[in-house]
Amino acid sequence: MTLTVSRGLGIGRGVAVGPVAIMRPAPVPPAGEAPAEMPEAAAREATAAFVAVADDLRRRCATSSGALADVLGATALMAEDAALLDDVERRILVGAPTCSAVDEAVEAVGAVFSSAGGYLAERVTDLRSVKDRVLARLLGCPEPGLTLSEPSVVVAVDLSPADTAALDLDSVLAIVTEVGGPTGHTAIIAGQLGLPCVVQVPGVTTLPVGTTVVVDAGAGTVTADPGAELVAWVARRRAAAEALAGDRAPGATRDGHRIALVANVGTPEDALRASAAGAEGVGLFRTEVLFLDRRTAPTAREQESVYRKVFDAFAGRKVVVRTLDAGADKPLAFAQQATEENPALGVRGYRLVRTLPELMATQLGAVARAAEGSGAEVAVMAPMVATVVEANDFTARARAAGLRTVGVMVEVPAAALQAERLLEAVDFVSLGTNDLAQYTMATDRLRGELGDLLDPWQPAVLQLVAATASAARAAGKPVGVCGESAADPVMGLVLVGLGVTSLSMAPAALAAVRFALRSHSLAQCRAIAAATTAAPDAASSRQAALALVADDVRHTLGL
Structure with missing residues (x-):
């Protein structure tokens, strides 16, 4: 066949x-649709349809959890955005047919989102979902x-x-x-x-x-x-x-070299699932979930409540909190920044402290208070740090808030090249391999047609990981990976061979990575890593690694 x-x-x-x-x-506006005979009534009907969709999304949000609930809530806010509703009403009142007005107004906002790239570009699907449901209500057809x-x-x-x-x-x-x-x-x-x-x-x-x-x-x-x-x-x-999923043993190589296998989470619900899946801690707590798509900043009390729930889920274990990773392509509705032509290179991550220092102060204070008495070993790290000056500044702010363990993310080549000096300022570093690949290869991570350049097996990216891990080893400090590459069991062997001390991933990936590590010695991991960094391209790099992976691992994991 x-x-x-x-x-x-x-x-x-x-x-x-x-x-x-x-x-x-999805429904489409009918061809040849005539303008409304009573534009004011049609405008009210369109507005009511948007409000009904927003209400329905909130009802679904209330019965959902985790990331799904967060995105449903954010989409509900899109459905009742005042600027969008005003544009729909204006188009209808000047003679546009009702469904066409809805379609054109939403697509106009979608075009702005797409041109901004990054987080906003990814939200175009959610925005069009609102349009589809509004049109279904106006046309009387199924959603x-x-x-x-x-x-x-x-x-x-x-x-x-x-x-x-x-x-x-x-x-x-x-x-x-x-x-x-x-x-x-x-x-x-x-x-x-x-x-x-x-x-x-x-x-x-x-x-x-x-x-x-x-x-x-x-x-x-x-x-x-x-x-x-x-x-x-x-x-x-x-x-x-399924057989591997029941294993809860601590992460380690065959000869007992310990590697912490931890989880990426964004909500308390995520934390509970990760703990149940056997995560040894949290290597990346994405706190931006609390901030994005809100009309006002979360209060210190709101933040403290959410953080404490995550810490309580991992009492006795380490939780690494990433401070707010927003701005530019992940805009804050309550703190608009100047328009940027290239958001990926703009005011994002730790750079927000330049214009919105109060957000950082409030967040660090909330993390410190939530950590008190929680039983978790709480650490904080800043995203998008590029210089030693930024690392020193963040460390000073975190320690002033009462937080003892402070780190930064290595997501840009400048940070990897300065890793030795960065580690003089902080207690640990964590590699965000998604962004590190984007900035190393000068390739937008959302451009699917350039996926080969964003491949984490690119030797240039692995060489920067190796340089960072080498600096951490010399300083006697931990170095983790919290990008998607940590979830690949073969890449996990490479990262350990390069000197990484913890791997943070989606909980579903823990079992396979744990099994792969336990099937290889540290010396074997180092040999696999050496073969990859010597390869000329991404495909050759992965093939070189696979050739050295144990047969039972390839068979069991279908590699």
Whole structure:
């Protein structure tokens, strides 16, 4: 049988097989729609539809948790944005047909989001989800969605938070979309739920409903009409993954070299799931979830309450809090910055302290108070630090707030090249390999067509990791990795071989990484790392590593 294999960007390393279920398409404005006979009444009707969609999103938010609840709440705010509603009303009053006015106003905002790139570009899908639901109400037709009659692979152009909230997630085997990116809503939810996911698969929605497909997130492939041999391989992979999931042993190489296996979390619910999955701590607590898409800044008391819940979930273990990573492509509605032509190179991360120092002061104080009596070993780190001056400044601010363990993230080449001096200012460093790859390779991490340049196996990126780890080893201080590369069991071996002391990842990846480490000695990890950094390109780098991975690991994990 000839198999049809489509390639995209895999999220996580899971694999699944099942029938395709296609998301119901969105409504479109009717052709030849006439202007409203009573424009004022039509404007009121359109506004009411937006408000009804916002109310529905909030109801779904109240029955959801974790990242899904956060994004639903943020999307509800989009649905009642005053500027958007005013634009819709203006268009209707000057003679635009009602549905066309809604479509054009939303697309105008979407164009601004897309041009901004980064976080805002990823929110265009959520914004269009609002439009689709408003149009459905105005046209009296069903909202976009999907009812699953059996466990299925959900296929869509993209998934909005409302789409996801309406799904019976217990019946979702995997998610495949034509668009989307590694930081988009679909990727976030798939990672939270441990679902195999492949995005940026052109034409996948043309598959007939019911077609059996194999979704391999690790390989980034979708295979239609697989043969019995491939289906059996999937069954073996899933059985092996389930067997490994029960292991809660501390992370270590075969010869006992300890590596902390910790989790990336964004909410208290995430923390509880990570703790249940056997995470030894939190290597990245993304606090920006509290700040983004809010009309006002969270109060110190609000922050303290959320932080304490995460700390309590990891009593007796380490929790690394990343301070607010926002600005530019992740704008704060309550603190607008000047428009920037290149947001990725703008005022983001720790650079916000230049214009909004009170946000940092409030956050550090809330973290310090939440840490008191929590039982967790709390540390803080600042994102997007590029200079020794910034590292010293952050350390002084954190210590003044009463926090003892202070670090910075290494996400730009300047920080990696200055790692030795940075480590004189801080207690630890943590590598954000997603951004490190973006800035090293001068490639927007949201541009799927340039995915080969953003590959974490790029030798230049690995050499910067090696330089940072070497500096940390010389200083006798910890160095972690909290980017997506930490979730790859083969890359995990490389990182340990380079000198990394902790790996932070989505909880679903912990078992495979733990197994891979336990199957290799530290000397073997170092040999694997040496082979990768000597390779000429990303593909050769990964192949060089795979050639040295133990046979049982390749067989068990399907590498």
